[in-house]
Amino acid sequence: MVTIKEVAQRAGVSITTVSRVLNNPGYSISPATKERVLQAVAELDYRPNALARGLLKKGISAIGLVVPDISNPYYPEVVRGVEDVASRLGYTVILCNTDRDIDKVRRYVRVLLEKRVDGIIFAGGGIEGSDDDFLRPDLKVVLIGRHGLDLPSVQVNNVKAAFQATEHLIELGHRRIAAITGPEASTTSLDRLMGYKKALKEYNLPVDGSLIQKGNFRPEAGYQATKNLLSIEERPTAIVTANDQMALGAIRAIREAGLQVPGDISVAGFDDVCVASYFDPPLTTVSVPMYSMGVRSMEMLARLIANEKEKRRVVLETKLVIRQSTGPRYRREG
Amino acid sequence: MVTIKEVAQRAGVSITTVSRVLNNPGYSISPATKERVLQAVAELDYRPNALARGLLKKGISAIGLVVPDISNPYYPEVVRGVEDVASRLGYTVILCNTDRDIDKVRRYVRVLLEKRVDGIIFAGGGIEGSDDDFLRPDLKVVLIGRHGLDLPSVQVNNVKAAFQATEHLIELGHRRIAAITGPEASTTSLDRLMGYKKALKEYNLPVDGSLIQKGNFRPEAGYQATKNLLSIEERPTAIVTANDQMALGAIRAIREAGLQVPGDISVAGFDDVCVASYFDPPLTTVSVPMYSMGVRSMEMLARLIANEKEKRRVVLETKLVIRQSTGPRYRREG
DNA sequence: AGGTTTTTAGAAAACGTTTTCTAATCGGCA
DNA sequence: TGCCGATTAGAAAACGTTTTCTAAAAACCT
Numbered sequence: 167m168v169t170i171k172e173v174a175q176r177a178g179v180s181i182t183t184v185s186r187v188l189n190n191p192g193y194s195i196s197p198a199t200k201e202r203v204l205q206a207v208a209e210l211d212y213r214p215n216a217l218a219r220g221l222l223k224k225g226i227s228a229i230g231l232v233v234p235d236i237s238n239p240y241y242p243e244v245v246r247g248v249e250d251v252a253s254r255l256g257y258t259v260i261l262c263n264t265d266r267d268i269d270k271v272r273r274y275v276r277v278l279l280e281k282r283v284d285g286i287i288f289a290g291g292g293i294e295g296s297d298d299d300f301l302r303p304d305l306k307v308v309l310i311g312r313h314g315l316d317l318p319s320v321q322v323n324n325v326k327a328a329f330q331a332t333e334h335l336i337e338l339g340h341r342r343i344a345a346i347t348g349p350e351a352s353t354t355s356l357d358r359l360m361g362y363k364k365a366l367k368e369y370n371l372p373v374d375g376s377l378i379q380k381g382n383f384r385p386e387a388g389y390q391a392t393k394n395l396l397s398i399e400e401r402p403t404a405i406v407t408a409n410d411q412m413a414l415g416a417i418r419a420i421r422e423a424g425l426q427v428p429g430d431i432s433v434a435g436f437d438d439v440c441v442a443s444y445f446d447p448p449l450t451t452v453s454v455p456m457y458s459m460g461v462r463s464m465e466m467l468a469r470l471i472a473n474e475k476e477k478r479r480v481v482l483e484t485k486l487v488i489r490q491s492t493g494p495r496y497r498r499e500g
Numbered sequence: 501m502v503t504i505k506e507v508a509q510r511a512g513v514s515i516t517t518v519s520r521v522l523n524n525p526g527y528s529i530s531p532a533t534k535e536r537v538l539q540a541v542a543e544l545d546y547r548p549n550a551l552a553r554g555l556l557k558k559g560i561s562a563i564g565l566v567v568p569d570i571s572n573p574y575y576p577e578v579v580r581g582v583e584d585v586a587s588r589l590g591y592t593v594i595l596c597n598t599d600r601d602i603d604k605v606r607r608y609v610r611v612l613l614e615k616r617v618d619g620i621i622f623a624g625g626g627i628e629g630s631d632d633d634f635l636r637p638d639l640k641v642v643l644i645g646r647h648g649l650d651l652p653s654v655q656v657n658n659v660k661a662a663f664q665a666t667e668h669l670i671e672l673g674h675r676r677i678a679a680i681t682g683p684e685a686s687t688t689s690l691d692r693l694m695g696y697k698k699a700l701k702e703y704n705l706p707v708d709g710s711l712i713q714k715g716n717f718r719p720e721a722g723y724q725a726t727k728n729l730l731s732i733e734e735r736p737t738a739i740v741t742a743n744d745q746m747a748l749g750a751i752r753a754i755r756e757a758g759l760q761v762p763g764d765i766s767v768a769g770f771d772d773v774c775v776a777s778y779f780d781p782p783l784t785t786v787s788v789p790m791y792s793m794g795v796r797s798m799e800m801l802a803r804l805i806a807n808e809k810e811k812r813r814v815v816l817e818t819k820l821v822i823r824q825s826t827g828p829r830y831r832r833e834g
Numbered sequence: 835a836g837g838t839t840t841t842t843a844g845a846a847a848a849c850g851t852t853t854t855c856t857a858a859t860c861g862g863c864a
Numbered sequence: 865t866g867c868c869g870a871t872t873a874g875a876a877a878a879c880g881t882t883t884t885c886t887a888a889a890a891a892c893c894t
Contacts (some may be wrong), residue, residue: 281560
């Protein structure tokens with residue numbers, strides 16, 4: 167790789183001058199030398215070494231983006247939002263998948279810190295236990311979603327959202343409404359479960375433990391959980407799942423049992439992934455602004471890095487999208 | 501941030517010694533000083549500056565991963581494969597979304613080069629026009645998919661795969677088989693189209709331009725393209741789409757027209773995204789080993805970086821997965 | 835006891851920039 | 865002509881490491 171020294175030599179100037187031509191628009195340079203330098207830069211195809219610059223300036227204009235698993239359809243949208251803004255602002259995004267494994271989190275944080283990223287965005291929980299690495303004041307952090315820590319964050323009111331989804335089902339006349347959750351470590355899933363319970367209580371419906379099935383955000387889990395639900399004596403007439411993938415699995419299980427959606431059982435999902443409206447039937451779900459969450463979190467982080475004052479928390483709106491996977495109880499008779 | 505100098509001071513040794521304790525397991529150090537150094541490191545929570553090290557060693561153990569769009573469901577799996585291997589090998593992954601925009605590609609390559617990544621993995625085309633940045637011998641590059649350039653690559657035989665999918669439909673008795681393509685810039689889509697045509701020719705069926713609809717990998721495109729197809733005089737009895745999302749859209753359009761899948765029209769997808777088997781009907785599609793492609797490409801890149809000799813090209817196997825979205829022509833009568 | 839090797843430690847150079855400080859040149863003005 | 869401020873350019877320090885080279889101390893041998 168060609169260095170600034172070689173450029174200087176070729177142009178017959180000092181490295182100082184080269185540096186100034188390249189990134190000190192304020193400094194006055196004679197047109198002649200400027201021209202010579204630019205020519206040398208072009209001829210040698212010189213690429214300034216960002217490491218050297220970063221060493222001096224502290225920070226290399228990079229941020230870390232930590233997610234549980236990029237192949238979970240929830241995250242790509244978020245990541246894209248972050249990356250779009252980062253790129254626009256001149257930052258580079260280092261992607262890390264943790265699988266919610268605390269050791270992986272620790273390892274990644276260590277690496278990111280060593281690489282002197284300017285900040286870190288954590289999406290999708292699992293960082294509570296990882297020491298106080300996040301509390302060091304020199305490290306800029308933004309959280310996506312709710313975590314145990316008091317740090318700037320971009321959230322969605324999952325409790326309220328799940329409340330609305332459940333309420334929607336109650337208003338359709340359903341009384342036995344089941345829930346299929348995500349992994350226990352997911353605060354998102356926890357909040358959604360809480361909203362579900364809250365709605366039941368609000369409407370004086372019993373919270374029946376056997377109607378709450380543990381899942382893991384994958385379609386298979388929705389499928390299996392629903393099979394369990396169908397086998398209990400008085401089966402539910404509606405199911406809320408903690409994400410859209412599991413809703414798909416649920417629908418599959420219901421149909422395999424010879425029942426219809428929403429005729430026999432209504433199913434509501436969560437997230438509104440891009441194909442949700444193309445499912446059959448089109449999925450009633452809660453739309454979560456994933457892309458915007460990415461965008462906002464990166465914007466916050468940038469302000470944090472610039473030491474501008476920044477509000478601690480942003481809560482974005484969700485929206486219940488009623489499609490055709492939910493319908494009135496006993497629609498067939500109706 | 502605390503530096504090695506401060507650690508040395510606190511431990512009462514030279515920085516050389518600190519450096520050696522930390523990363524020169526071969527060098528012999530007296531247990532006493534070693535202990536003192538380690539203690540100082542722990543007390544000060546010292547994090548070596550990877551930029552400084554990278555400046556010296558050239559390269560910061562990072563690679564660039566360039567994809568068209570992470571929110572296209574094809575890529576998260578690939579990215580995950582790359583990241584898993586990268587992480588295991590001590591590399592960090594910088595993610596870039598180009599939207600197949602040549603200017604963005606150029607900008608990203610420039611940034612990656614300046615940041616002195618050890619190598620770059622390009623997924624999903626669109627780099628043909630971007631000068632000869634990829635040909636500089638000091639830059640290690642691995643391509644995922646077919647590109648115009650002769651560089652090490654991980655591929656899948658899309659021509660053959662599409663041939664098989666089309667052949668499958670032909671064997672089911674279909675004669676008017678439509679194709680819905682991806683964006684024109686996608687060589688993947690181009691190859692799939694070629695395989696489709698090849699199969700038709702092989703079986704002496706005419707290649708009818710009106711049966712080839714242009715799409716863009718999104719469900720809406722599949723939907724719209726299929727509406728077009730349904731409106732032509734002698735409509736097709738089967739459709740191959742360039743990816744699974746568009747197949748979903750196609751199925752939607754078919755049903756809206758009051759027709760059945762596969763009863764009236766068979767639909768075959770491409771990729772086998774994780775929810776494909778949960779669609780209704782479960783989607784016949786060509787399974788593409790996306791995760792493995794990520795894994796293999798990163799493994800290749802690592803060997804390239806280590807200057808080990810490496811074969812220029814790896815072709816992974818696809819597999820036609822026959823589910824229930826395809827069936828014999830005129831099954832209803834059959 | 836004296837020389838030789840081995841062990842342990844430090845000084846200083848190097849990596850490629852940016853930036854501060856200093857210096858030379860030039861133009862303008864009295 | 866001589867002086868002053870403005871313009872233009874360079875030398876050198878700094879960023880935080882790793883590594884080479886050198887040297888002191890310790891251990892080993894005869």
